[in-house]
Amino acid sequence: MQSPQGLNGKVIAVTPWLAPIVWEGTFDSFLIDSIYQQQNITIATTVFALGKYTTFLKAFLESAEQNYFVGFRVHYYLFTDHPEQVPAVKLGEGRQLTVLKVASSNRWQEITLRRMEKLEKLIESRLVNEADYVFSLDVDTKFYGRWGAESLGRLIGVIHPGYYQTSRKRFPYERRPESQAYIPAAEGDYYYGGAVIGGFVKDVYKVAKTCREQLDIDAAKSIEAAWQEESHLNKYFLYNKPSKVLSPEYLWQDFKPNTNEVKIIRFSQVIKNYAAVRPNP
Amino acid sequence: MSLRQNFLIILVFFGMVLSGLIYLNSNQTRCNQQIIEQVFIEPKWKLKNFGLRSSPGIFYNQPSALVGRTDVASVTSWLAPIIWEGTFDATLIDIIYKQQNLTIATTVFALGKYTRFLKEFLESAEQHYFVGFRVHYYLFTDLPEEVPEVKMGENHSLTVRKVPSLNRWQDISMGRMEILEKLTENELANEADYIFCLDVDTKFYGRWGVETLGHLVGVIHPWFFDAPRDRLTYERRPESQAYIPAGEGDYYYTGAAFGGSLEDVHHLTKTCREQMSVDAANSIEAIWHEESHLNKYFLYNKPSKLLSPEYLWRDINAGAAQIKIIRFSHVAKNNAEVRPNP
Numbered sequence: 001m002q003s004p005q006g007l008n009g010k011v012i013a014v015t016p017w018l019a020p021i022v023w024e025g026t027f028d029s030f031l032i033d034s035i036y037q038q039q040n041i042t043i044a045t046t047v048f049a050l051g052k053y054t055t056f057l058k059a060f061l062e063s064a065e066q067n068y069f070v071g072f073r074v075h076y077y078l079f080t081d082h083p084e085q086v087p088a089v090k091l092g093e094g095r096q097l098t099v100l101k102v103a104s105s106n107r108w109q110e111i112t113l114r115r116m117e118k119l120e121k122l123i124e125s126r127l128v129n130e131a132d133y134v135f136s137l138d139v140d141t142k143f144y145g146r147w148g149a150e151s152l153g154r155l156i157g158v159i160h161p162g163y164y165q166t167s168r169k170r171f172p173y174e175r176r177p178e179s180q181a182y183i184p185a186a187e188g189d190y191y192y193g194g195a196v197i198g199g200f201v202k203d204v205y206k207v208a209k210t211c212r213e214q215l216d217i218d219a220a221k222s223i224e225a226a227w228q229e230e231s232h233l234n235k236y237f238l239y240n241k242p243s244k245v246l247s248p249e250y251l252w253q254d255f256k257p258n259t260n261e262v263k264i265i266r267f268s269q270v271i272k273n274y275a276a277v278r279p280n281p
Numbered sequence: 282m283s284l285r286q287n288f289l290i291i292l293v294f295f296g297m298v299l300s301g302l303i304y305l306n307s308n309q310t311r312c313n314q315q316i317i318e319q320v321f322i323e324p325k326w327k328l329k330n331f332g333l334r335s336s337p338g339i340f341y342n343q344p345s346a347l348v349g350r351t352d353v354a355s356v357t358s359w360l361a362p363i364i365w366e367g368t369f370d371a372t373l374i375d376i377i378y379k380q381q382n383l384t385i386a387t388t389v390f391a392l393g394k395y396t397r398f399l400k401e402f403l404e405s406a407e408q409h410y411f412v413g414f415r416v417h418y419y420l421f422t423d424l425p426e427e428v429p430e431v432k433m434g435e436n437h438s439l440t441v442r443k444v445p446s447l448n449r450w451q452d453i454s455m456g457r458m459e460i461l462e463k464l465t466e467n468e469l470a471n472e473a474d475y476i477f478c479l480d481v482d483t484k485f486y487g488r489w490g491v492e493t494l495g496h497l498v499g500v501i502h503p504w505f506f507d508a509p510r511d512r513l514t515y516e517r518r519p520e521s522q523a524y525i526p527a528g529e530g531d532y533y534y535t536g537a538a539f540g541g542s543l544e545d546v547h548h549l550t551k552t553c554r555e556q557m558s559v560d561a562a563n564s565i566e567a568i569w570h571e572e573s574h575l576n577k578y579f580l581y582n583k584p585s586k587l588l589s590p591e592y593l594w595r596d597i598n599a600g601a602a603q604i605k606i607i608r609f610s611h612v613a614k615n616n617a618e619v620r621p622n623p
Contacts, residue, residue: 010347010351011346011347012345012346012347012348012349012350012351012355013354013355013356014355014356014362014368014369015344016341016342016344016368016369016370016373016374017333017369017370017373017374017377018362018364018368018369018374018492018586019333019362020356020360020361020362021346022360026356026358026360027356027358027359027360028358028359031358031359032358032359032360035359035583150360155332155333159346164346164347165346165347167343168343184337186340187337187339187340188343189343189344190344190346203332238335239334239335239336239337240332240333240334241333241334241335241377242333243333244360247346261346261347
């Protein structure tokens with residue numbers, strides 16, 4: 001009955017509402033793969049690459065093909081305003097990619113906010129018939145290690161790598177009561193990263209729809225939450241708790257040094273020159 | 282007419298009658314089949330999408346990814362939570378599950394002298410078991426007149442069902458699977474969301490609440506939570522349907538407590554009942570009876586949640602380092618005295 005070790009430090013493998021927290025050492029990859037292989041599932045994966053963000057696509061897709069749900073049926077849905085810039089990346093067996101053209105925007109905040117709406121519509125129109133699970137991932141990232149069936153569940157959030165040791169009153173939640181994303185100082189479980197949302201198609205639909213509605217209410221009042229849709233996501237996950245939480249192994253930041261607890265980096269945001277890639281400061 | 286013509290006429294007549302009978306018979310069979318198909322109703326278990334909703338204004342300690350109980354494993358290698366004191370927040374979990382308007386069915390069997398355990402079982406359950414939630418006990422007994430009067434808390438109710446007496450305690454124990462199979466198939470399908478099946482020679486001493494709910498829930502046997510897999514008392518004879526080879530096995534689960542959703546428990550009890558019938562036809566009885574078959578089932582149909590031995594302990598008077606609270610435990614009994622056979 002030994003407790004799971006992040007190889008050295010001990011980590012907590014379950015939330016107070018009994019959702020597993022997924023760390024290296026808590027699961028058996030072979031066993032978990034064999035359980036899910038029997039279920040003949042399709043995992044939809046959405047990614048947004050607008051404007052200069054198409055430069056991240058090659059590394060994202062190539063590293064995904066090496067590490068992300070290897071051996072499972074994966075369907076990437078790539079939203080871009082520059083379809084001609086989508087690189088040709090060889091996909092493994094059972095995997096496919098669909099490019100969806102969207103309108104350009106001159107504000108990166110606007111691009112990030114519109115993702116929820118696009119996700120909502122994609123699920124309505126296609127994913128309900130085409131996939132069992134859906135993950136929505138940021139594109140300015142790369143896979144460095146296994147991301148597999150251990151990440152599957154009804155509703156999945158990932159703990160933001162910058163805040164897994166922070167007191168809840170210092171989480172960068174939206175703190176203005178005027179915003180729909182408002183969370184008071186005495187509340188909060190974890191600070192979840194907006195770069196990863198996942199789960200059953202139906203459950204991710206509810207996240208996307210609710211966040212989109214809240215974003216629209218805020219927009220009508222000319223208020224933009226501190227971290228855009230990440231703020232709204234955190235509000236959603238506080239009152240609709242994830243059934244499984246991924247440790248920061250599943251969302252790291254390249255510029256951060258490794259820590260005692262995070263022994264393996266699986267997925268990480270690459271170092272980027274904001275001025276070079278964003279359409280506006 | 283010649284004799285030959287007569288014979289031919291009779292033959293043709295006979296042939297017509299025969300054809301007629303065959304035709305009518307096949308019509309009848311088709312009718313019967315249609316009737317059977319119309320009457321057989323697919324059991325429809327209530328399937329709610331159970332979100333984990335909470336609301337503003339609920340206060341509890343901040344969860345931590347690094348600080349908490351680290352002396353025990355809180356998750357299996359297939360990522361099913363293992364429930365120990367200190368791994369969950371009772372206030373938070375109660376609030377989440379209250380929103381779901383659940384009914385928890387609970388079965389208990391008290392045949393022959395086992396009725397003597399009922400009073401303490403039920404009274405202690407009313408103190409600790411799913412307090413504040415809707416519970417429906419189904420009490421199976423061959424002696425309904427021996428069922429004690431126990432005051433039920435709000436939203437708790439009890440139904441007594443008479444079952445035939447049996448001469449062998451092993452048969453009583455194993456026979457539960459078939460009764461549970463039928464109960465979960467027909468009756469409970471629209472009445473309960475979850476079901477737990479508990480032994481009666483037991484008592485509650487601490488909280489047993491919604492932290493235990495899940496699709497398929499097994500309880501780690503209190504004598505084996507520390508043992509290596511080759512010392513687990515699985516059925517080891519390949520001739521039995523409960524056979525588990527050396528080198529395989531996750532945990533040793535107790536037969537005294539298991540539960541889950543109606544559909545999952547139905548599948549479990551049906552499979553165990555079927556496997557026990559095959560064994561009986563081959564004149565073999567698994568070493569620990571239905572518990573052996575349960576362990577086989579859980580090996581290849583992994584539980585979605587495990588309860589630590591806090592949830593089924595050996596003896597209230599003897600603890601263990603990892604057991605911070607004894608919630609439910611066997612009570613002392615004199616086997617020779619209560620069992621109908623040795």
